[in-house]
């Protein structure tokens with residue numbers, strides 16, 4: 124949240140609400156602003172990373188198995204979910220979406236969360252091979268019930284890490 128904005132309104136809020144009330148108000152606004160910046164799209168199935176990756180301990184690479192091999196790891200095919208969900212809670216309503224996708228021979232139309240524009244070249248493989256954790260770019264996915272974007276992939280975000288870790292900073296590396 125913009126510090127100048129807080130500085131401008133804090134004295135005014137204090138006057139009408141008292142100190143603690145004003146701080147609560149500011150916290151409330153910060154939460155609202157935070158939600159606006161990172162809403163995280165709703166998904167066709169309310170899939171929870173917290174449940175699958177954290178509580179059930181399924182590895183990221185089990186589902187995103189191309190991430191160390193390809194530029195675009197993509198989403199797991201329906202069949203992968205059904206390995207478990209043919210048996211686990213098969214009658215649960217959201218799981219019906221999986222069965223239907225399978226019958227129709229389509230994938231689940233997941234909404235994308237992270238994207239870089241077409242004029243930016245990004246490849247997971249080299250980053251994962253260098254040992255960077257998924258969390259450095261995606262945040263604490265393990266504890267998200269609904270995935271949201273943790274960092275905006277601005278040029279600065281990429282270049283700062285490249286400078287700190289001897290990554291390429293010439294324009295052609297990312298703009299080919």
Ligand code: HEC
Nearest residue numbers: 168169170171175179181199203204206207211212217218
């Ligand atoms: C390795 C096994 C496994 C795989 C693979 C798996 N799940 Fe699950 N899933 C579970 C288990 C275990 C539960 C908890 C079931 C329960 O609550 O009894 C669960 C629960 C769920 C729920 C209900 C969550 C809730 O909040 O109640 C949904 C929806 C779901 N999974 C969707 C998916 C989708 C979509 C995929 C594929 C991307 C998938 N699962 C892949 C094991 C798996």
Ligand code: HEC
Nearest residue numbers: 170175176181182183186233235236237257261264265270
């Ligand atoms: C059981 C399968 C499963 C596991 C395990 C899993 N994911 Fe996912 N992941 C999904 C599905 C399905 C989606 C698309 C729906 C969503 O966004 O929740 C997704 C979406 C994502 C996205 C957002 C993609 C986008 O659109 O930008 C990221 C990032 C991600 N996963 C990272 C991880 C990381 C990191 C781990 C390990 C901590 C992990 N995933 C473990 C199935 C899985």
Ligand code: HEC
Nearest residue numbers: 183187190195196197237238239245250255256257260276
């Ligand atoms: C150096 C930063 C970085 C790291 C580390 C990273 N990602 Fe990503 N990830 C991105 C960027 C940037 C995008 C958007 C890519 C695009 O638009 O092509 C993305 C997109 C994704 C997507 C969306 C699907 C797709 O095909 O693009 C998934 C899933 C994902 N990442 C999973 C992971 C997992 C799992 C790991 C750890 C094994 C990981 N990422 C590590 C930066 C990173």
Ligand code: HEC
Nearest residue numbers: 244245246249253255259276281284285288289290296297
């Ligand atoms: C966590 C640190 C980190 C972040 C964040 C990061 N990178 Fe990198 N990247 C590196 C390092 C280190 C290398 C050099 C890897 C090597 O040479 O082994 C690299 C290499 C690359 C390369 C050259 C590899 C190739 O395939 O030609 C490209 C392109 C690249 N990064 C694009 C990006 C983009 C675009 C972003 C932002 C969306 C980004 N990176 C974010 C650390 C990072």
Ligand code: HEC
Nearest residue numbers: 239240243276277278281282285291292293294296297298
């Ligand atoms: C490490 C990767 C990386 C390098 C190196 C890099 N860029 Fe970028 N650049 C990006 C990303 C990511 C974006 C997209 C920013 C966004 O969507 O907000 C971007 C966006 C841009 C844009 C569009 C305007 C903007 O700011 O969004 C221009 C112009 C640009 N870059 C020029 C350059 C030039 C010139 C160089 C060399 C001095 C360079 N870039 C080096 C990653 C990189």
